[in-house]
Amino acid sequence: MPFYDLKCKCGEVFNIMASISDKENRRIKCPKCGSNELESVFSNVNVIQSRNAARNECPNIHRCGGCCPHN
Numbered sequence: 053m054p055f056y057d058l059k060c061k062c063g064e065v066f067n068i069m070a071s072i073s074d075k076e077n078r079r080i081k082c083p084k085c086g087s088n089e090l091e092s093v094f095s096n097v098n099v100i101q102s103r104n105a106a107r108n109e110c111p112n113i114h115r116c117g118g119c120c121p122h123n
C-alpha cells in the first residue's frame with residue numbers, strides 16, 4: 053500500500069499507509085482530531101532529487117573542476 057502525507061484542516065500533518073480506496077472514500081482520519089477532511093501534502097521530491105544529484109558529483113570537484121573521469 054502507498055504512503056500518504058496528509059494535512060488535516062486542524063493543521064496536523066501526518067504520514068499514513070492506506071489503500072487508494074481508503075483515501076478516495078475518505079476513510080483515513082486525522083490521528084489528532086479524527087476529521088477526514090484531509091488534503092495531500094506533496095513532499096519536496098525535487099529537493100531530494102537535487103540533493104542526490106549533488107552527491108553524484110566528483111568528490112574532488114573543487115580540484116578538478118568537474119572534468120575528471122569521475123564524471
Ligand SMILES: [Zn+2]
Nearest residue numbers: 060062082085
Ligand atoms: Zn485534525
